[in-house]
Every structure is written in structure tokens, then in C-alpha cells.
Amino acid sequence: MNKHIRICSGFNSSQTHFITSTETNYLQLINTSTSSPLISSSSSSSNNKTEWICSNARPLSIVEDTGFNGREPIKPVLLKAVCERSLALSSDIWSDAFRRQSYLGRTSHGIDDNWTLYSFEIFFIPFNTPNKNASNMLKVLKEGLSFYNLIPYMRDIVWVTDRGSSLRKILEEYEKKKMKNQQLNDQIQEDEEEKMSDSEESDEDDDNNAFDAQQRPLTDQRRQHHQQKMINNISNSVTVKVNHLIILESKILFEAKRVVDLIVAAKKLVKYVELININQVLEDKSSPRLLQCTIIRWLSLSNCLEALLKSFQPLCEIFDERQLNKERVEKINVVLLEKIIEFLKPWKQVSTRLQTTNIPSIYVVIPGVESLKTSLQLTSNDTKLSNEKGNNY
Structure with a gap:
């Protein structure tokens, strides 16, 4: 280590030496020079850098590393949670463009006996496989779970990921x-x-042949x-592997099919507006831009329909001015669109609260569910009342 220090830039062995003591830092540099302030400052800076590099170097042996020893107290916590079916694991995959290496990381989430939410980053291991198919990803996943003896409990874990199809295949x-x-x-x-x-x-015996028969x-x-x-x-x-959406589509009620058809027509109209670049014209008319709905953003549907409703009248005017085909616009039933937006508002409020709250979202789930139940009851009563009045939309 002394040899390493001596070859460092700006180090002067005549001015600096080591003191080793069990009561002090592992490496402690003491400047004994009385040189000019500039030289002293440069030497002090060099000494501090050297001390920082040497003192904070972690052991090369994984057995001596703090991360290895830190797994032991976490293991019983995870095993207890998974036995109670209250352990959730979220994952993500990172790629190092410089080293051309991918990594799989897992974070555990759970609630202890005192209803305190905890979270641990349990492993972060590289993909040493030729590709990322389901079989190879399963091997890497099992390698990480084996650190905590969680492989036998894979069915009891709640898996959370933004790569749903990949995890499902695994x-x-x-x-x-x-x-x-x-x-x-x-x-x-x-x-x-x-x-x-x-x-x-x-x-x-041979006498029991009948019994054998x-x-x-x-x-x-x-x-x-x-x-x-x-x-x-x-x-x-x-x-x-059965796709239940296809099964339900053939049995869907006519009233519900109208809602689905309207949502599909709205998404096609918004996509067409993006294609022919009308959003800028809408902004010139002081109307909001139309927002496309993405399947991975569960709040984007409500935002898409709300933007379409606010910009519907200016959009019709633009279609008339440019003499565009109004077939896509005519498929939009404004009254039904308002009903859908009104129905989605409570869901949007609960979803937004879950995503933006500063407290653990687990505490918001039950109030959110009760709020949605109340909104569904009110919607059901409104529908019955409108049916009695003959205003069935």
C-alpha cells in the first residue's frame, strides 16, 4: 500500500507518512510540512484524494464484502414474508452499452407485523447467457433467488414488472x-x-392364479x-394460455359493445390527427392537443378521451376548412363520450392518488376501493333513472 501511495501524483514521501492504529482510520495521512500555503494546499488535496481512494476500497473477496454478510439478516425476513404470501418482487433489466453487458435486478417489497412498508434491493447480477429468451432469463432469476432460498416459493411471490410479457414467459x-x-x-x-x-x-402359489387375474x-x-x-x-x-378477451368479445352485450366501438373510433381519430399534423392548428385555435392512448399507460385513455371532447368542435371546423373526410369524426357520439369520461373520473382520481402520494400506496388501496364502489352504485342508480325516463344513451 505504501508503494501505491508513493507513486501517486503529487505525493511527497518526505512530507507525509502513515500512522497505523486500531483507534484511528484504516489509513491516516498526517502532513508534517511547514511549506508555503500553496504547496500545503496541493499536498493536502493529494493526501485527501489518496486517503479517499485507499480507505474506501472494498475487499476484492466477495466473502469479505459487506454485501455478502448483509444477506443473512434479510433472508429470514424474506422467507417469513413469502410463507405468508405477502412478498412482492419488482424487477428491471439494465444494459451497459460500454461493456455490452446486461444485468437483472430485483427489489423486494413487503409489510412487517407492525404494518411498516420495507424494501430491499436483494440482487443485481449480470446476464452471462447468449440471449434473453425465457429459459435463460429463468436461469438468471433462479440464480438470484437462490441467495435467499426463495426458489421453492416462486408460486407464492407476487411478481411486479413493467415487462409483463417477458415475466409471463419466464x-x-x-x-x-x-x-x-x-x-x-x-x-x-x-x-x-x-x-x-x-x-x-x-x-x-399357483393356486392363486384366479386371484392374480x-x-x-x-x-x-x-x-x-x-x-x-x-x-x-x-x-x-x-x-x-387461452385469451379470455377473444372469448368475451363474442359474448359482449350490445350496450357494452357501443362503448368499446366508441373508444376504438376515438383512438383511430386521434392517431389520424397525429398523422396529418393537425395538433398545431388546434393549439392555434386555443384548443388542447389530442393525446394518443398507449396500452402501458393506464391513465392515458382518460386523458385521450378528455382531450378529444374539449377539441371536438374545433376539430370539426378544421375538417370542414380542409375538406377532409369526416367519416372518422362522425363515428364519435359526443353524448356517449361524455358518459364514458364521467364514468372514468373516479378511477382516474384513485389511480392518480396511488401514483403521486408521498405515503406508501398500500394505505390508499382500501379507501380507493370504497370510493370506486360508491361511484359504481351512483352510476347504476343514474342508469336506472335514465332508463325510467326513456333517455337510454
């Missing part, structure tokens, strides 16, 4: 492997039972039961 890959292992264990167990049954039959169908029944069990497992795995 968990599907995990379920497939687990199902194959379960089927293999069942097959081995069935084979062992058959071997035991055959050995018991071979030990019996009655026992053989039981083996066939067990085989049929095992086959039926495998079919049920396969059907369950297929059921998970």
Missing part, C-alpha cells in the same frame, strides 16, 4: 418444467407400484388413472 417456462418434473415423478411412482405388485404376484385389471385401472391425470394437467396448462 413463469410459464417455470410451470412447464415443474409440470414435467411432476409427471416424471408420477410415472416413476406408478412404475414402482407396478413392480411391487408384480413381485407380490410372483411370490404367490382379478388383480391385474387394477394395474390397468391405475394406468388409466395416470393417463387421465396427465390429460388433465395438459388441459390445465392449455387453459392458462
Whole structure:
């Protein structure tokens, strides 16, 4: 270490030396020179830099590193939370453009017995795999979970991520492997039972052949039961992949279909306005710009519909001035649009509160749910009243 210090820039061995003591810092530099203030300041700055570099260097051995020892007190906390099904893990993937290396990080979230929200960054490990398909990502994920013995509890963890499709594929890959292992264990167990049954039959006397003939169908029944069990497992795995939106679309009520059609028409109109660049003309008319709806932003639909309602009249005027095809505009039912916006307002308020509050959002969930229940009851009563008056929109 002294050799390293001596070769550092601006270091003068005649003016500076080390004092090693168990009561002082690991490396402590003391300037004994009485030179000019400029030289003293330069030397002091150099000494401080050297001390900062040397004193704050972490051990190269992972066993001696503070992060390794810090996992031990966290492990029982995570295991207790996952056993109570109250552990959530959020993930993100970072890419280092300079090193051309990707990393997977996981943060745990939970609530202790005193209803205190806690959060730990439990691991941050590199992707040493050729690609990021589901199988390789599952390997990296298991590598990180193995630090805390969480692999057996993967089904009990609440997974939170902004890359929903990637995480879903990872968990599907995990379920497939687990199902194959379960089927293999069942097959081995069935084979062992058959071997035991055959050995018991071979030990019996020839006088019991009639009894053996009655026992053989039981083996066939067990085989049929095992086959039926495998079919049920396969059907369950297929059921998970069913797109319920497609199933519901064919059975959707006519009134609800009108709402869906209006939302789709509004999104197409906004996209068309962006395409032909009319937003600037709307701003010149003191109207808000139309905002596109994105599927990953759950508040963007409400913002999109509100902007369209406020700019609808100026938008019609622009279409007339430019002699544009008004087919997209004519599909917008303004009355129904107002009803949809009014219906979405409570949901927008609750969502905004959850996202912008300074306290843990878990405390806002129950009041938010009760608020939405109240708004739904009021909406239901308004609908009944309008139906009685014959004003069914």
C-alpha cells in the first residue's frame, strides 16, 4: 500500500507518512510540512484524494464484502414474508452499452407485523447467457433467488414488472418444467407400484392364479388413472394460455359493445390527427392537443378521451376548412363520450392518488376501493333513472 501511495501524483514521501492504529482510520495521512500555503494546499488535496481512494476500497473477496454478510439478516425476513404470501418482487433489466453487458435486478417489497412498508434491493447480477429468451432469463432469476432460498416459493411471490410479457414467459417456462418434473415423478411412482405388485404376484402359489387375474385389471385401472391425470394437467396448462378477451368479445352485450366501438373510433381519430399534423392548428385555435392512448399507460385513455371532447368542435371546423373526410369524426357520439369520461373520473382520481402520494400506496388501496364502489352504485342508480325516463344513451 505504501508503494501505491508513493507513486501517486503529487505525493511527497518526505512530507507525509502513515500512522497505523486500531483507534484511528484504516489509513491516516498526517502532513508534517511547514511549506508555503500553496504547496500545503496541493499536498493536502493529494493526501485527501489518496486517503479517499485507499480507505474506501472494498475487499476484492466477495466473502469479505459487506454485501455478502448483509444477506443473512434479510433472508429470514424474506422467507417469513413469502410463507405468508405477502412478498412482492419488482424487477428491471439494465444494459451497459460500454461493456455490452446486461444485468437483472430485483427489489423486494413487503409489510412487517407492525404494518411498516420495507424494501430491499436483494440482487443485481449480470446476464452471462447468449440471449434473453425465457429459459435463460429463468436461469438468471433462479440464480438470484437462490441467495435467499426463495426458489421453492416462486408460486407464492407476487411478481411486479413493467415487462409483463417477458415475466409471463419466464413463469410459464417455470410451470412447464415443474409440470414435467411432476409427471416424471408420477410415472416413476406408478412404475414402482407396478413392480411391487408384480413381485407380490410372483411370490404367490399357483393356486392363486384366479386371484392374480382379478388383480391385474387394477394395474390397468391405475394406468388409466395416470393417463387421465396427465390429460388433465395438459388441459390445465392449455387453459392458462387461452385469451379470455377473444372469448368475451363474442359474448359482449350490445350496450357494452357501443362503448368499446366508441373508444376504438376515438383512438383511430386521434392517431389520424397525429398523422396529418393537425395538433398545431388546434393549439392555434386555443384548443388542447389530442393525446394518443398507449396500452402501458393506464391513465392515458382518460386523458385521450378528455382531450378529444374539449377539441371536438374545433376539430370539426378544421375538417370542414380542409375538406377532409369526416367519416372518422362522425363515428364519435359526443353524448356517449361524455358518459364514458364521467364514468372514468373516479378511477382516474384513485389511480392518480396511488401514483403521486408521498405515503406508501398500500394505505390508499382500501379507501380507493370504497370510493370506486360508491361511484359504481351512483352510476347504476343514474342508469336506472335514465332508463325510467326513456333517455337510454
